Amino acid sequence: MFSINTLSPSRSDYLLATVLRLCAVLSGVVLLLVVVFLVQEAFPALRHVGLVRLFTDDSWHPTEGLYNLLPMLWGTMLVTIGAVSLAAPLAILSAMFCQFYAPVSLARWYRRLIELLAGIPSVVYGFWGLVVLVPMIGNLHPPGPSLLAGMVVLAIMILPTIALLMEASLAAVPQEYLHGALALGLRRWTMIRNIVLPAARSGLFASAVLGVGRALGETMAVLMVCGNVVQIPHSVFAPVRTLTANIALEIAYAFGTHRSALFASGILLLLIVLGIVVVADAVKPRWTYGE
Amino acid sequence: MVNKRSSPWLPLFQERCVALVVWLAVGLVTTLFLWLVSEIVLQGIGVVSWEFILSAPQNAGRDGGIGPMLVATALIVGVCLGVSVPLGLGTAIVLAEYTNENRRLSQWVRRSLDVLAGVPSIVFGLFGHAFFCLFLGLGFSLLSGGMTLACMVLPLLIRSTEESLRAIPREYRLSAAALGLSRWTTVTRLLIPLALPGFAAGLILGVGRAMAETAALLFTSGYVDRFPTSLLDSGRALSVHIWDLAMNVPGGNSHAYASALVLVGLLFAINLTSSFIADQWKKHALT
Amino acid sequence: MKVGLVQEEGRTWSSYTTSSLPSDTRDAHICAAQLNVWYGDKLALHDVTLAVDRGTIAAVVGPSGCGKTSFLMCINRLTDMIPRCRVSGALHLDHLNLMSPTIDVLALRRRVGMVFQKPNPFPLSVWDNLALPLKEHGVRKRDELRQRIETVLREVGLWNDVKDRLGHSALALSGGQQQRVCLARALVLSPEVLLLDEPCSSLDPLSSGMIEDLIVSLRGRLTIVIVTHHLAQARRIADSVAVFWAQAGAGWLVESGPTQQIFDSPQHPITAAYIQGHRG
Numbered sequence A: 001m002f003s004i005n006t007l008s009p010s011r012s013d014y015l016l017a018t019v020l021r022l023c024a025v026l027s028g029v030v031l032l033l034v035v036v037f038l039v040q041e042a043f044p045a046l047r048h049v050g051l052v053r054l055f056t057d058d059s060w061h062p063t064e065g066l067y068n069l070l071p072m073l074w075g076t077m078l079v080t081i082g083a084v085s086l087a088a089p090l091a092i093l094s095a096m097f098c099q100f101y102a103p104v105s106l107a108r109w110y111r112r113l114i115e116l117l118a119g120i121p122s123v124v125y126g127f128w129g130l131v132v133l134v135p136m137i138g139n140l141h142p143p144g145p146s147l148l149a150g151m152v153v154l155a156i157m158i159l160p161t162i163a164l165l166m167e168a169s170l171a172a173v174p175q176e177y178l179h180g181a182l183a184l185g186l187r188r189w190t191m192i193r194n195i196v197l198p199a200a201r202s203g204l205f206a207s208a209v210l211g212v213g214r215a216l217g218e219t220m221a222v223l224m225v226c227g228n229v230v231q232i233p234h235s236v237f238a239p240v241r242t243l244t245a246n247i248a249l250e251i252a253y254a255f256g257t258h259r260s261a262l263f264a265s266g267i268l269l270l271l272i273v274l275g276i277v278v279v280a281d282a283v284k285p286r287w288t289y290g291e
Numbered sequence B: 001m002v003n004k005r006s007s008p009w010l011p012l013f014q015e016r017c018v019a020l021v022v023w024l025a026v027g028l029v030t031t032l033f034l035w036l037v038s039e040i041v042l043q044g045i046g047v048v049s050w051e052f053i054l055s056a057p058q059n060a061g062r063d064g065g066i067g068p069m070l071v072a073t074a075l076i077v078g079v080c081l082g083v084s085v086p087l088g089l090g091t092a093i094v095l096a097e098y099t100n101e102n103r104r105l106s107q108w109v110r111r112s113l114d115v116l117a118g119v120p121s122i123v124f125g126l127f128g129h130a131f132f133c134l135f136l137g138l139g140f141s142l143l144s145g146g147m148t149l150a151c152m153v154l155p156l157l158i159r160s161t162e163e164s165l166r167a168i169p170r171e172y173r174l175s176a177a178a179l180g181l182s183r184w185t186t187v188t189r190l191l192i193p194l195a196l197p198g199f200a201a202g203l204i205l206g207v208g209r210a211m212a213e214t215a216a217l218l219f220t221s222g223y224v225d226r227f228p229t230s231l232l233d234s235g236r237a238l239s240v241h242i243w244d245l246a247m248n249v250p251g252g253n254s255h256a257y258a259s260a261l262v263l264v265g266l267l268f269a270i271n272l273t274s275s276f277i278a279d280q281w282k283k284h285a286l287t
Numbered sequence C: 001m002k003v004g005l006v007q008e009e010g011r012t013w014s015s016y017t018t019s020s021l022p023s024d025t026r027d028a029h030i031c032a033a034q035l036n037v038w039y040g041d042k043l044a045l046h047d048v049t050l051a052v053d054r055g056t057i058a059a060v061v062g063p064s065g066c067g068k069t070s071f072l073m074c075i076n077r078l079t080d081m082i083p084r085c086r087v088s089g090a091l092h093l094d095h096l097n098l099m100s101p102t103i104d105v106l107a108l109r110r111r112v113g114m115v116f117q118k119p120n121p122f123p124l125s126v127w128d129n130l131a132l133p134l135k136e137h138g139v140r141k142r143d144e145l146r147q148r149i150e151t152v153l154r155e156v157g158l159w160n161d162v163k164d165r166l167g168h169s170a171l172a173l174s175g176g177q178q179q180r181v182c183l184a185r186a187l188v189l190s191p192e193v194l195l196l197d198e199p200c201s202s203l204d205p206l207s208s209g210m211i212e213d214l215i216v217s218l219r220g221r222l223t224i225v226i227v228t229h230h231l232a233q234a235r236r237i238a239d240s241v242a243v244f245w246a247q248a249g250a251g252w253l254v255e256s257g258p259t260q261q262i263f264d265s266p267q268h269p270i271t272a273a274y275i276q277g278h279r280g
């Protein structure tokens, strides 16, 4: 009796298999290393300061031994929520435009435009926000660098990515559904609302979740436009500092427990992303339609 | 055409409203894009010249050019690709072609890649700083920066290659096996050429990410703005340069615009070339 | 055309109930005894025992899903390629034990060519389709490559059609031409056994006829096992016929024997009904 996967016995094949497997293992090891090093570096903070104090200290004053990450966590969450709620509707509309409203050639051009937008580096978005948007907001309601600026810049930044993904999920709706709807004489919007959007909702949701992930993790754009004041903001015009910006600002000169606390905040980010991945995965099957 | 007599006006009104909203949204997005790009082009074009592209910065970047940054960026991207391409290609082949063996292992690898793909770049920066710079003793160097970026683009590369390998019909593999082709030949002569478009797409995406990345480079490759002489030198990537000029150098805006123009121009060029190649490829494959 | 090399009294198929092979089939080219194929936990082929003589054409017929393809894939060990597929029983090619885990499957597959149901030339040029396997098996000299490729393309009647576009993609050919490229690709290694899995099923009658003629012309030179849904075709070209049937998901061999006998005096009621059904 022979069973699956008897490797072909040629020598180069064994070599190939070995080398390839080595690659796979190495790729897997990368994640392991990331986790191991983050934890190892964060360990002193977790031991000396403790998990609880990272959220209950009076403030974030590492030089005075105060390590409260909560204001930054708030900053991250508010900027993210704002950005995604601004970007997602525009992205859905963009996707609908490409799939159902635009003439074919126009849709091609628009898609290319969105692709180009998706390739613009975040530091350029941040720079644009800094020199264009922040002064405008400053005129409206000083100081200018603010939660609002962060939300808008991030929204513009993640919009292309979400729009492209959403268009792909609209395009994945089986043609038969559409033909069926058209055969019934349904209008465009009626068809989209009743057939396309429900059929594509898992994909749309997943795209939005990916947008959340990108917004959470963005550093440069928020670093440049948010003002970086450690506080829980009381209005959208107040400056805030996100977890990512905090790391970028302080890691250069931090040492000892302070440095370690920054690594702890990195782990916090990692855990949030992990949570998002898990949630998206768990929700997805139930949202899946058809097949 | 819509039959006016039999259709009630409300759905029609709704239909028109939605269409209006869609077009408005698209107009808004397009305007934003044009605004952003024209801002950069108009403010930056006056500064950009061969002199600017080739020479070293002076006076903290307010004068001079961006030569060293371009070299550093190229080296960082080169290191990143040199590490991630072989690793990514190999891993993708294992995940797609050797699925039956080591089911556990490949599942584990795939799951970690999913997580890796979502990890914020600044966290990679932290890791790169702790691992490459300090643990491996590479210090602030182009090598550290490039390898940090390699960890970051690896999942992209693997996923897109794996997907295009999976899209290759099973029949090709069966008939290759039926001809007694070794796995080596099957992989190198048949599967890799067929998966090339997907691989190239992932590669372009990865290059784009690597060139655009700033946060992870801040504390892995550093910001020394001299021409690098070796991979162990610290070097300032173009994106880091833009950030530095915008945030830390009063009066650096005009050069920041020009640097942004060069960076965006490079990225657009890569993007357009790749889609052109993809189009040609498709045409070629069909005839 | 030459007739079978080792044909004894028209007996080319034999069925047995034990795994020990009777002496009169020692010369059989392919010999299966109590062969089982599983996909995971699902038994796809149950207890198949039959033999094919050297240089003859054997047809395998039966309804869809009765394990015909699975049987063919055992003979060149393509079953190795299928996840969770398992084979048990005895299977010999000449004196080579095909169940042995240590045999050189690449060498085996060089001896056993296969053509699939759907034309599937590689998305390469016609030349590369044929040169790839040749190069893999050690033919490097361009002259020899050229000569062997030309010979085999002439044999499948494709030379005049493609001689000016050997460098063009094989996918640009018509379906019938593609299938003949596949046949040429299988023949170019000069195999001793040819497995054909419904080679004509996606072709028009004309192309189908050409391939059928080609198969007949190979009689004597190669041992051919052909799966077909055309009973008329089986009757025209085969020396012997094996009827497979599916019961509760598992395929089994109902009856096998010389073509004449199967069609004119079937022993098993299923065979009779199957042939009747096709006639009616």
Ligand SMILES: Nc1ncnc2c1ncn2[C@@H]1O[C@H](COP(=O)(O)OP(=O)(O)OP(=O)(O)O)[C@@H](O)[C@H]1O
Binding pocket: C039, C042, C044, C063, C064, C065, C066, C067, C068, C069, C070, C071, C082, C249, C251
């Ligand atoms: N890769 C596979 N995994 C699981 N089951 C399979 C696989 N391949 C075939 N089977 C099952 O094994 C049985 C026999 O399949 P096989 O392809 O050998 O039939 P067949 O006689 O060639 O049918 P057809 O005439 O339709 O080609 C079928 O029930 C099929 O569902």
Ligand SMILES: [Mg+2]
Binding pocket: C068, C069, C070, C197
């Ligand atoms: Mg079959």
